[in-house]
Amino acid sequence: xxxxxxxxxxxxxxxxxxxxxxxxxxxxxxxxxxxxxxxxxxxxxxxxxxxxxxxxxxxxxxxxxxxxxxxxxxxxxxxxxxxxxxxxxxxxxxxxxxxxxxxxxxxxx
Amino acid sequence: xxxxxxxxxxxxxxxxxxxxxxxxxxxxxxxxxxxxxxxxxxxxxxxxxxxxxxxxxxxxxxxxxxxxxxxxxxxxxxxxxxxxxxxxxxxxxxxxxxxxxxxxxxxxxxxx
Numbered sequence: 001x002x003x004x005x006x007x008x009x010x011x012x013x014x015x016x017x018x019x020x021x022x023x024x025x026x027x028x029x030x031x032x033x034x035x036x037x038x039x040x041x042x043x044x045x046x047x048x049x050x051x052x053x054x055x056x057x058x059x060x061x062x063x064x065x066x067x068x069x070x071x072x073x074x075x076x077x078x079x080x081x082x083x084x085x086x087x088x089x090x091x092x093x094x095x096x097x098x099x100x101x102x103x104x105x106x107x108x109x
Numbered sequence: 110x111x112x113x114x115x116x117x118x119x120x121x122x123x124x125x126x127x128x129x130x131x132x133x134x135x136x137x138x139x140x141x142x143x144x145x146x147x148x149x150x151x152x153x154x155x156x157x158x159x160x161x162x163x164x165x166x167x168x169x170x171x172x173x174x175x176x177x178x179x180x181x182x183x184x185x186x187x188x189x190x191x192x193x194x195x196x197x198x199x200x201x202x203x204x205x206x207x208x209x210x211x212x213x214x215x216x217x218x219x220x221x
Contacts, residue, residue: 008149033209035209041214041215042199042212042213042214042215043152043199043210043212044212045209045210045211048208048209087151087152091209094159095140095203096142096154096157097209097210099151099152100151101149101150101151102151
């Protein structure tokens, strides 16, 4: 079956670093996506990994290990505006995204 | 501005009524999707269309229907609304080239 697992909620402090993990199991694989969703808004694209390794984009980085079915999103220098849900999604062989339930990230001052 | 437009933004609907949620994109994306998002459950796929003229069922299709008469439009119809269809509905599109999805701003539907 197809399955995406990520923690339900995480708490971190402003200015710190947080890592959100995601494990996936899908029929075929065409990449791993991370989206950010603020409360009451639509998901917005953050990152895409299809090859093993780390992709860095400003304060955000995303890592993929295809052999382990594992990814993480790393957020550095946390800001209050980073409080949001972070959705992990794997693209299957039909180019459809299989979604995790999302990780709610709470940033404390 | 290229993107996806959903309408209405929000709606309160009496149970048993018929309702169509509208979705239009101007990016010429082949694939379009309808999701519902409920607290704690994440995004669940209702129906999808890989190209104009074709549609498919997702994870939770019961009580919903879609059509794809052209590339741009992908309306979602609730034939006879029930309270369990109270949710936030997102329309999305993709070019099916591994570039991910673009989402509309969502429709918040309350069935009473």
